[in-house]
Structures are given as C-alpha cells and as structure tokens.
Amino acid sequence: EIVMTQSPATLSVSPGERATLSCRASQSVSSNLAWYQQKPGQAPMLLIYGASARATGLPARFSGSGSGTEFTLTISSLQSEDFAIYYCQQYNSWPRFTFGPGTKVDIK
Amino acid sequence: EVQLVESGGHLVQPGGSLRLSCAASGFTFSRFSMNWVRQAPGKGLEWVSYISRSSSIIYYADSVKGRFTISRDNAKNSLYLQMNSLRAEDTAMYYCSVGSESPSPIDYWGQGTLVTVSS
Numbered sequence: 129e130i131v132m133t134q135s136p137a138t139l140s141v142s143p144g145e146r147a148t149l150s151c152r153a154s155q156s157v158s159s160n161l162a163w164y165q166q167k168p169g170q171a172p173m174l175l176i177y178g179a180s181a182r183a184t185g186l187p188a189r190f191s192g193s194g195s196g197t198e199f200t201l202t203i204s205s206l207q208s209e210d211f212a213i214y215y216c217q218q219y220n221s222w223p224r225f226t227f228g229p230g231t232k233v234d235i236k
Numbered sequence: 237e238v239q240l241v242e243s244g245g246h247l248v249q250p251g252g253s254l255r256l257s258c259a260a261s262g263f264t265f266s267r268f269s270m271n272w273v274r275q276a277p278g279k280g281l282e283w284v285s286y287i288s289r290s291s292s293i294i295y296y297a298d299s300v301k302g303r304f305t306i307s308r309d310n311a312k313n314s315l316y317l318q319m320n321s322l323r324a325e326d327t328a329m330y331y332c333s334v335g336s337e338s339p340s341p342i343d344y345w346g347q348g349t350l351v352t353v354s355s
Contacts, residue, residue, distance in 0.1 A: 162341035164281075171331055171345035172281065183343075215281055222339035223271065223286035223295055230280050 130154055130218050132228035140236040141206050149231045151199040151216035160220035163192055163201045166230075167212045175214075176201065203233075211235055238262040240332050240346030247352045252322050256349055258315040258332030266310035269293075269335035271342065272317050274328035274351075282328075285317065286335060300326075322353045 131154040141147045151161070159179040164172035174183045176192035179199055189204040203210055216228040244256040258270070272284040285306040286295045294306055305318040315332050329348040 160339050164342075171347055172342075173345075174341055174343055177341045217281070217341060219339050219341055223269070223283075223335060224297070225271075225273075225283040225342075227281040227283075 134228035142236045147203040149201040153197045156196045157218040157220035162217045238344045242346045242349035245349030245351045256317040260313045265313040271333045276328045
C-alpha cells in the first residue's frame with residue numbers, strides 16, 4: 129500500500145499570507161495526486177488533480193506542484209473561506225486510493 | 237447537477253449488521269463506477285470499496301474484506317454497502333462517491349451517513 133504523509137499537521141496563517149502544504153508518497157505516484165479541502169460537517173471537495181491542474185471554478189490563488197513522491201499545495205493569499213483541512217490523495221494505485229492524514233490550516 | 241444521498245447509518249452494537257444506501261441522480265448512474273469512502277470522527281479519509289459499472293469488478297480495503305459487501309442496482313440508480321460483523325473501529329461517516337474506469341480522483345461526493353458501533 130502506498131502511504132501518504134503530510135506536513136505540517138497544523139499550519140497557522142494570517143489572512144492574506146501565503147500557505148505552503150506538503151505531501152509525500154512512500155513510492156512514486158507519478159502525477160496521480162489530488163488535493164481536497166474539507167470544512168467542518170462537509171464532504172471533501174476536489175481542488176487539484178494531476179498534481180497541478182485546478183478543478184473547475186477553483187480560484188487561481190490555489191496551485192499545486194510536484195511529481196513522483198513530493199508534492200506541494202500553495203495558497204498564495206489566504207482568504208477567510210480557505211481555513212479548513214486539506215488532504216492529499218494518490219490515485220496511482222486506483223481504485224485503491226490512499227489519503228494523507230491532512231493538514232489543518234487555521235487562523236493565526 | 238450530480239446528487240448523491242446516503243442513508244441507513246445509525247447506532248449498532250458490535251457484531252451487528254447494517255445496510256447503507258446511496259441514491260444517485262443528475263447523471264447516468266449505469267455509466268459510472270462507484271466508491272465508498274469513510275472517515276472516523278476527527279480522523280482522515282479511508283477508501284473502503286469500489287464497484288465497476290456492471291458490478292463485474294469489485295475491490296475492498298483489507299480492513300473490511302470479508303465483512304462488507306458492495307453492490308448496486310442500476311435500474312434504481314442506487315449503491316449499497318452491506319456491513320456485517322461490525323466493530324468499534326468501523327465507526328465513521330460513510331461517503332458514497334462517483335468513480336471512474338481509469339486512474340482519476342473523486343469529483344463527486346455525497347454528504348455522508350454516520351455509522352456508530354457501540355454497546
């Protein structure tokens with residue numbers, strides 16, 4: 129099983145600041161990497177797929193990068209609605225997806 | 237608009253059984269594979285099971301293999317998860333989601349149904 133890890137576990141950021149979230153895979157997943165945002169009481173929402181492609185309607189302040197085993201999600205200027213938990217997911221071993229443990233982005 | 241509405245979750249004793257349902261609308265259900273994904277309270281996401289469009293291909297996570305059974309009824313636009321021999325660690329929100337026939341992320345999720353396994 130491909131194990132996903134994320135860092136940091138919690139990221140405290142002020143509104144308007146930049147947030148950088150990391151995700152690592154235990155083996156190469158090529159570019160088969162997605163990022164999801166989840167807010168309390170809601171289902172996850174797809175943000176990024178193919179490591180760097182934005183989902184339809186996603187603001188340009190969200191960007192993804194990386195390939196192989198190292199990936200990054202960057203939020204260039206945090207808005208109030210961006211405070212949430214972010215999960216990375218590999219789908220290289222589809223349909224046996226695995227998810228990272230999440231990074232909580234909260235208000236500093 | 238794609239809609240996935242899960243139901244059937246509630247409190248059940250360890251060793252008990254439960255059947256979850258997911259009603260799909262807004263897309264041609266029979267043309268898409270489906271998944272169940274769960275999330276324990278305050279924890280991360282765990283893929284549970286996959287079923288292909290025709291039910292010919294089925295996969296389970298090792299944690300549920302032999303206890304859970306995924307199925308679908310394309311005539312009723314419905315997905316199911318039969319859960320037997322339930323354990324405390326099966327306590328989670330269970331989400332149904334639209335799958336794919338090739339490596340792809342999950343575009344559409346339901347709002348989930350909560351299963352609590354406790355005596």
